[in-house]
Amino acid sequence: MAKLRHNAGMNREIHCDLPIGVFDSGVGGLTVLKAIQEALPNENLVYLGDTARLPYGTKSPVSIERYATQAAAKLQEQGIKALVVACNTASAVALAALRAQMDDVPVIGVIGPGAAAAVEARPAGKHLVLATEATVGLGAYRIAIAERDPVAEVREQACEMLVSLAEEGWSNGEIARAIVRRYLDEATVAVPDTIILGCTHFPLLKDTIQDVADDDIVVVDSASTTARVVREVLERGALRRNSDSPGLLRLLATDGATRFARVGGQFLGRELSHRDVELVDL
Amino acid sequence: MAKLRHNAGMNREIHCDLPIGVFDSGVGGLTVLKAIQEALPNENLVYLGDTARLPYGTKSPVSIERYATQAAAKLQEQGIKALVVACNTASAVALAALRAQMDDVPVIGVIGPGAAAAVEARPAGKHLVLATEATVGLGAYRIAIAERDPVAEVREQACEMLVSLAEEGWSNGEIARAIVRRYLDEATVAVPDTIILGCTHFPLLKDTIQDVADDDIVVVDSASTTARVVREVLERGALRRNSDSPGLLRLLATDGATRFARVGGQFLGRELSHRDVELVDL
Incomplete structure (x- = not known):
């Protein structure tokens, strides 16, 4: 029993080290990512911008839901402890579908x-x-x-x-x-x-x-209210990372690392290089 | 022999009745379509706007080439006698790939x-x-x-x-x-x-x-120079439609028939309804 409880404790710690997944159609969601970083500097974060298919805002609800669920599946594959839909359009269209898909991973929209x-x-x-x-x-x-x-x-x-x-x-x-x-x-x-x-x-x-x-x-x-809600959700679920070290950030995009770095830097408020951005397929 | 030659004549006539395929990332290519309609009013036309993935102009060459070849394949499936790439970005990036793909169907870019x-x-x-x-x-x-x-x-x-x-x-x-x-x-x-x-x-x-x-x-x-090139290519290939009746126009889009009709009407210079637009998947 002692061993099992020890393992459960280990697993919980590993689980809390998992990043928060943040997803947007492009780079705009970096404004939300920045607010989360400021509110929760020790959390690991992974950001996915679906730059191959942006913008979502002029697309039909059917397409937007398909794109959003594919992006969420990619983040789920990486292992995340919470999903932030840092895109108003995807939050408006696809939040229910994303909650159904993500099982017990909490999903937080921005609307x-x-x-x-x-x-x-x-x-x-x-x-x-x-x-x-x-x-x-x-x-x-x-x-x-x-x-x-x-x-x-x-x-x-x-x-x-x-x-x-x-x-x-x-x-x-x-x-x-x-x-x-x-x-x-x-x-x-x-x-x-x-x-x-x-x-x-x-x-x-x-x-x-x-x-x-x-x-x-x-x-x-x-952005800042969303960051506050993320903190509350993590605390309610006992999902906060237990570490004083600064969290790590991974940036994923579905297209155009150079453009992502150039435009994204403006949103994040610091210089980015294309080498900071990993390309992924959805 | 007489029969065979008769059949060959029939086939050529049927082939000339095939539409010219016109493809763009969205509705902008309708300016080219309009010029072709004015220059060649008896030709049948089929237009495909890849509205699910527009704009192409900010995407990477790899993505643009993939999108363009998929769109061309969809038009090839419908049966076309020539392909007009009515999108500067796709013409810049993918013209060689499209020519390789389309076999003996002539491919005309806008650049x-x-x-x-x-x-x-x-x-x-x-x-x-x-x-x-x-x-x-x-x-x-x-x-x-x-x-x-x-x-x-x-x-x-x-x-x-x-x-x-x-x-x-x-x-x-x-x-x-x-x-x-x-x-x-x-x-x-x-x-x-x-x-x-x-x-x-x-x-x-x-x-x-x-x-x-x-x-x-x-x-x-x-637009008007492209229409002139289309006419020359058809004449050179003996591909002009032999009919005095006005050509038919089909409009295909990969997303958002309502938006396509609203914005596209401005480009085509006449009112469009969402019922004029057929949705297709690539």
């Missing part, structure tokens, strides 16, 4: 945490969600906010050009401001209380959006 | 015709090519122009934001002008003689580009 952060910032507020076509088409934030605050008002605006702005590295300046202003004008006549960044590319544009929007509008980014 | 049109417009000229990252990365226009005009000067500029501008339907107005101006500023200090639209999305932006550029710069669009 619930984003909605919670907005409701916390402005209870009974008017929320404007900036997101991809697919996320808006499914009303994902509308539903998530209504569950948490039934009197809140929600308006959702598809903003595909903001994705390319962030990818091109044009997050500041007059062109970025003009594009943000146009989407805000198209979205709403009334002034919202919050603007929710409903796509993991958009935190790069946070300053520009705050700059264009009225000063008293709260710009809500789901 | 050769685009380069020829520019050289014809301004012999010994200075050419500025606006294209995707992948097309620029391979120097595809630089090579195609040098083959036709060794003293020409060529400068290539990657312009990913122009793709999203066209897809978003923001082809005119102040934002479009500001983005075009920025790329032109980044591209060159000297004033070019031509600007080559090296991506099938860009003809939608032709007016804006001409507006921003100096009046005496010729903006070259490969």
